[in-house]
Amino acid sequence: MSCFSFKRKEKIRKRSEFITIYNKGVKKETQHFKIAILPNNKQWSRLGITVSKKIGNAVKRNYVKRRLREYFRLHKAYLSGSFDIVITAKTGANRLKYSDICKEMNDTLSPEIVMQDNAKN
């Protein structure tokens, strides 16, 4: 398996899993996103994305979701372990450029910060 792929099993698909990650995970907030992280006991990390109707129509919502998935696909190898990550987009996220998304996510999801958060827990 290539290290840049994104298969179906790496996707969070059930509403109950979303709720447990919201309730038990470590929550962070940036200018355009809310992020919840919870360590899991699988061999791989998983990603779930929530984009509400406030962002815009279906084209804009899909655009945000595709680019967040692309970021996760290219950067998940840097994570120091296996985590369930849920990203919620806030208003204005559809007007960001891809480089701005990378900058915001790197500030919050870099390995050192994630390690520190887990050490606290």
Place this chain on the structure above:
RNA sequence: GGAGCAGACUAAAUGGUCGCUGGAACUUAACUUUAAGUUCUGGAGGAAAGUCCGGGCUCCACAGGGCAGGAUGGUCGCUAACAGCGACUGGGGGUGACCCCAAGGAAAGUGCCACAGAAAAUAUACCGCCAUGAUCAGGCCCAAACCUCUUUAUGGUAAGGGUGAAAAGGUGAGGUAAGAGCUCACCAGUAUUCAGGGUGACCUGAAUAGCUUGGAAAACCCCAUCCGGAGCAAGACCAAAUAGGAGAGCUGGGUUGCCCGCCUUCAUGCUCUCGGGUAGGUCGCUUGAGGCGUCUGGCAACAGGCGUCCCAGCUGAAUGACCAUUGCCUGAUGUUUAUCAGGAACAGAACCCGGCUUAUUGUCUGCUCCAGCA
């Protein structure tokens, strides 16, 4: 050059790196349908949207009768069907190209027409006009009669009345006490009959009639035609953990708003049997009123024949992200070139089709009107 009308097409292209997903073939594991990999091949729209109509498909009884309810409304045709489309008729708008029309019935019935106005529809006549009777006053010297005038009763009369969105056919002549389609001429309109044309809506012409009938049916309603209900979260199958019930028959009950008719799923009671079912998964799920080309019939919508092709199938929901080059548009420098900056709309399949409506980028073709020049 400007303003506009109609129709058609389009929805930037190419390459690189990294990915997602359907199908086919092969390989390797487990082992009989799963996982991983390789190769080939396919992967959003003209509106996929709104869910406004119509069908297919599935289940309810292959779906039946009546009432209620709903839809449609010029004619002929097309279609699986339609509130759609095509051609034509009638009406309306525009100088014109052309566009728009829920376009049956108000002499079947019920109701409505605020305010204003005499009156808003069976003209029960308020003012006015006219006739007759009574009465007050005056005129001729007096009375009666007669004339003028005041008030009033009875009757006739729709010519006139600042209103109103809308006023009871219009103009002229005759006629009358005063008037009136009361009569006549012309004009407008309605109905019936006849002749001609057209499949038909209807058109053209002639005669006769009563002379005339307000608006509104997107008020109720009447007439004609059509409609059973729910919707792929329909429906079918496999089936953990947990909990103890679950199914069949009879009674009861249920079924679209109601009745008939029909049926035996839920609840209750009795009898018999041992499997039922949630999460989850699989199927339904993409070969179809299909696309493209060509020929024939038809004014056209469309239909038929032949050839050829297989062209998305997701489910917290794939169909992409980034980079480079070229092309397009806008602005600035500039005024052939060129450089820099910015932009590229509306918008994402969710069972599938036929339409309608709404949003929206660019181009082309044909036509109309206006202005200028030759």
Place this chain on the structure above:
RNA sequence: UGGGGGAUCGUAUAGGGGCAAUACACCAGACUCUGGAUCUGGAUACCCAGGUUCGAAUCCUGGUCCCCCAG
């Protein structure tokens, strides 16, 4: 995705072809030493665009937004 309902002053509701009503809130005045209560007066609305009609909040058509149900 499918089905159903609604939109009227700042708020909650009436009105279903002819001047848009009521309650609370707001503003001004009166009463009071002042405030509250009370009384009087006022301002502020028919979601948007077409059509039918003499006339539309109401009837019809299209759109926008919100709510509910089914998982």
